[in-house]
Structure formats: C-alpha cells, structure tokens
Amino acid sequence: MTASSGLPRALRPFAHQQYRLLCTGLVLAMFADGIWTVGVVWQVIAMGGGPGQLSLVTAVAAIGMVASTLLGGVLADRMSQRTILIALEAVKLIAVGGVGVLAMTGSIQLWNLVLVSMIGGVTTGIYYPTYSAIVPSLVPRDELMAANGIEGVLRPTVFQAAGPALAGGLIAISSPGLAIVGSAVASALSAGFYVLMGPTPVRHERRAGTKLVRGAVTDIAEGFAHMWRTPWLLATLLYALILVLMVMGPIEVLVPFAIKDRLGGDAGDHAIVLAAFGFGAGLGAIVLASMPMPRRYLSVMFAIWGLCSVPLVAIGLATELWVFVVAAFVLGMAFDGPMVLWGTLLQRRVPPHMLGRISSLDFFVSIALMPVSMVIAAPVSELIGLTATFVIAGLVPVPLAAIAFFAFRLRDDEIANPLRDAPSVEELVSVGSDKEVPGTVLDEIGEVVDDR
Incomplete structure (x- = not known):
C-alpha cells in the first residue's frame, strides 16, 4: 500500500512530506500577501492619503507583476525552484519588515510604500510560475489535480479571507504598522518551511554559458513559440x-x-x-x-x-x-x-x-x-x-x-x-505475468518509472 492510498483523492498529496512543507510555505506566503493587502491600504489612510495615493500604491504592484512574470518563468526553468521560493520570501521579509518598522516608529513616507508595493508585485509575478513548476516534482501525476485543487481552496480562504481578517485584528489592536510587520513575519516562516524541504528533483534543463539577458530573451521567445x-x-x-x-x-x-x-x-x-x-x-x-x-x-x-x-x-x-x-x-x-x-x-x-x-x-x-x-x-x-x-x-x-x-x-x-x-503501484504489482498488458499501460508505466 502507498502512503496516500488510504486518503481521500483530494487529500492524497499530503501523504508526501516534501509537498506538506511546500503547502505550509504556500499558506504562510498567502497569509503574508493577504495581511499586506489590507495593512498597506490602512497605512495610506493613516498617513492622510486619499484615493489617488492608494491607486498609486496598488498600481505599481500590478505593474511589477506584469513586468516580472515572464522573467519568473525563465528563472523557474533555469534555476532551483526551491531556491527561488526561499529568495522571494527573504526579499519580502526584508522589504516589508523594513517598511513595517518605519510605520511603527512614525518615520514612514509614501515613497516607501510605493517601493515595497512594487517589490511585492515583482515577487508575486515570479512566485506563481515557480510554484506551478515545482509541484510535479513532489507528487505523482495522478495527484496533480488534487494538489491544484488544494491551491484553489487555499487562495480564497487564506489570501482573500483569513489574511485580511488577521490584518484587521492587528490594526484594531495597534496600528497598520503592526499588521505590516505581521506580514513580514509570515514571509519569514514561509521561507523557513521552504528551507526544510531539502533538495527537489530537477525537471528542467540547466543552461550553462549563456548570457543572462540574451538567454532570458531567447527563453521567453521559445515560450511564446x-x-x-x-x-x-x-x-x-x-x-x-x-x-x-x-x-x-x-x-x-x-x-x-x-x-x-x-x-x-x-x-x-x-x-x-x-x-x-x-x-x-x-x-x-x-x-x-x-x-x-x-x-x-x-x-x-x-x-x-x-x-x-x-x-x-x-x-x-x-x-x-x-x-x-x-x-x-x-x-x-x-x-x-x-x-x-x-x-x-x-x-x-x-x-x-x-x-x-x-x-x-x-x-x-x-x-x-x-x-x-x-x-x-x-x-x-x-x-x-x-x-x-x-x-x-x-x-x-x-x-x-x-x-x-x-x-x-x-x-x-x-x-x-x-x-x-497514471497506474498506481498496487495496479502495477497486480498485473500478472499470465496477462497481456495493453501497450498504452506499458507506455504509462515507463513514464511513471522515468518520473520516479
């Protein structure tokens, strides 16, 4: 019996330790983003800002996402995806934590929020393709739908509900600055779980001897092609x-x-x-x-x-x-x-x-x-x-x-x-030597062996 065979289909990815660590890191990263989303709004308001200032802060985040997401795909295909995830949360820890401290000490200015919002947009743009690319390295093919379903459940419940709710509580207790610091703490914890994951299987080609800019443009062009x-x-x-x-x-x-x-x-x-x-x-x-x-x-x-x-x-x-x-x-x-x-x-x-x-x-x-x-x-x-x-x-x-x-x-x-x-291990074992195995099943068995 496999570790996941006794679990409902939607929960089978949790049988794999590497995926559990990845998913915990994802939850904490979503908490960080959800807390920041509310904390930055009320920090702008606390500074006397209006719709124009808030629009500026949110707009640069969108620009950062659009500008970085294609580069994120190139990095995910060239580097260790786990290393990228760790680096992204570390950058958020430093940037968001720094602006949170400035807010709590009364030293913050609008340009600080604009800069960190831009950084947050860039990290978000890189995070999505990296996460999507690492999941197939951690769970079998027949559990990918369940893994994507888990992400689909977590995004609205954590990023859109739980994170903002926690931010509201922290703001009520103290100030928007405390909420922003809380976002940085969540990023630090997220990075910690990614560190605990350990090395992951490589599913992409490592490129050596290629200049970064030229190689990135070539890689993006290959994706569009x-x-x-x-x-x-x-x-x-x-x-x-x-x-x-x-x-x-x-x-x-x-x-x-x-x-x-x-x-x-x-x-x-x-x-x-x-x-x-x-x-x-x-x-x-x-x-x-x-x-x-x-x-x-x-x-x-x-x-x-x-x-x-x-x-x-x-x-x-x-x-x-x-x-x-x-x-x-x-x-x-x-x-x-x-x-x-x-x-x-x-x-x-x-x-x-x-x-x-x-x-x-x-x-x-x-x-x-x-x-x-x-x-x-x-x-x-x-x-x-x-x-x-x-x-x-x-x-x-x-x-x-x-x-x-x-x-x-x-x-x-x-x-x-x-x-x-893909056929499970039990199905492969149960195939008797006196039975003819269909060619399509043999092909899938070969793919499973290659993947594992």
Whole structure:
C-alpha cells in the first residue's frame, strides 16, 4: 500500500512530506500577501492619503507583476525552484519588515510604500510560475489535480479571507504598522518551511554559458513559440484574455455600485457577496480536486468557463441581496473551479523544461488585461447603463468559448491526447505475468518509472 492510498483523492498529496512543507510555505506566503493587502491600504489612510495615493500604491504592484512574470518563468526553468521560493520570501521579509518598522516608529513616507508595493508585485509575478513548476516534482501525476485543487481552496480562504481578517485584528489592536510587520513575519516562516524541504528533483534543463539577458530573451521567445504552435494552449489563453476583460471589471468595480444603488446596501452587504464568490471558488476547487481527470478534459473546461460569466446577467437584473449572493457563488465556482483542470493540464502536457515559462505566460495573460477591464468598466456603465454592462459582460464570452473550442479543433485534440491517471503501484504489482498488458499501460508505466 502507498502512503496516500488510504486518503481521500483530494487529500492524497499530503501523504508526501516534501509537498506538506511546500503547502505550509504556500499558506504562510498567502497569509503574508493577504495581511499586506489590507495593512498597506490602512497605512495610506493613516498617513492622510486619499484615493489617488492608494491607486498609486496598488498600481505599481500590478505593474511589477506584469513586468516580472515572464522573467519568473525563465528563472523557474533555469534555476532551483526551491531556491527561488526561499529568495522571494527573504526579499519580502526584508522589504516589508523594513517598511513595517518605519510605520511603527512614525518615520514612514509614501515613497516607501510605493517601493515595497512594487517589490511585492515583482515577487508575486515570479512566485506563481515557480510554484506551478515545482509541484510535479513532489507528487505523482495522478495527484496533480488534487494538489491544484488544494491551491484553489487555499487562495480564497487564506489570501482573500483569513489574511485580511488577521490584518484587521492587528490594526484594531495597534496600528497598520503592526499588521505590516505581521506580514513580514509570515514571509519569514514561509521561507523557513521552504528551507526544510531539502533538495527537489530537477525537471528542467540547466543552461550553462549563456548570457543572462540574451538567454532570458531567447527563453521567453521559445515560450511564446511553443504557445503559438500548440492549439489547445493558444486557444485557452486567447479566450482567457477575453474572459478576464469582460468579467473582472464588473466584479471588482461595478458590483459595489449595483449593491449601493439598487439595494441601498453598504460595505457589509458587499463583503457578503465577495465572501460568496470566494466560498464558491473554494468549493469548485474541492469538487474538481476530488475527481480524476475527465476523459473529455478540454470539453469540460471550456463548457464551464464558457458559461461562467452568465451569472453576471442575474447580477445586472438583481434587486435583492440574495440574488447577488447566489450569482456570486455560482460565478466563483465556475470561474475559479476549472483552474484545477487547467493547472493540471499544463503540468501534464507541457514539456517539463518549459513548464515555468508556460506557467508564466498563463499568469501574464491572467493579469495583463485585468487593469484595462477595471479602467473601462465605469465609463462603459455610464455610457450604456449598469444593467446593460452586466448583461453584455455575461453573454459575450459564451459564443466566444464555442468559437475557440471548435475553431481550434479541441475535441480532436483531447481525443488524440488522452490524460488518464497514471497506474498506481498496487495496479502495477497486480498485473500478472499470465496477462497481456495493453501497450498504452506499458507506455504509462515507463513514464511513471522515468518520473520516479
């Protein structure tokens, strides 16, 4: 029996010590980011800053993410991913801890927050492709969906809920400065768990004798070339660009105004709607993490993502809070849930030596048009009305998903490239010498032996 055979499918990655350490580090890193997100807002306010100053601080973080994520993919494919994770948390410890001390001593200035916010954006941009690239080194292929599901559950519960809640408590006890210091402490603990992991298997090619800048440009170009000649990858990323453009602005910018104008609601009502979105995202991740990879994995992924925006229509027409809550729950489940399938698809179909770069392209696409969506949401709603904006945002992605799926012949692709879970050790042992083993199973056994 394997260590994970007695666990539910969604929890099997926890049977591996290296993954437990990685996941603990991930939780603490998310705590650090969640605490910082709230702490920096109230620190700007405590300094007498307004929306303009806060926008500057948050905007540079987004710029840092966009600017660094492709480089993060190159680093993940060239260096020890564990070393990168340790270095990122160490940088956050120094930068965030330093600005926290300045805040608590009353010596802080706005430019300090802007600089550290930029550093935080850069570390976030590098972290995602690095984490995605290291996971396949730590768990078997048939547990990758569960590992991605765990991340999908942790992100809304820790980063969007628990971290901000802890920040609010620290601010209430003392000041925003204490919350910022708490973020630095979480980063230090995260780095400690990554140190405890020990060396991890190498799944990428080490490049020697190549100049950093020229090599980085070449590596990024190779990632784009691979995306361009891989139909399932190109189709999904192009559709994701449109989906993010249509959905994120209405969710982040327009929902609060819809609650205020139609319901006479307040921040508490908005918090309930956001909580419903996060709970739906977590539940969607749990459900998919508890399942094996679907036989028609691209069909399932595009079907869910193609319909995920429809709840925005209900929000656009809603006049009661419960409708907002239910629609946000369904939207969160359908929007974030398929990320479990997508992350697993990347880890199983992208060549290991390119996984960091392709993961960085994925993250780059996810955030590239997010600021644009948020900027244009308000002017569009003023031009055509709040209801029309929500309805259009909810309906436009549906036919585009169908067009992308059929135009790129993704049904033929998934048939030609089945992703059945690898056979377990027990299944390999149970194969008797008097039985004929199908060729596909022999191929998978060879891949399992190579991986292990």
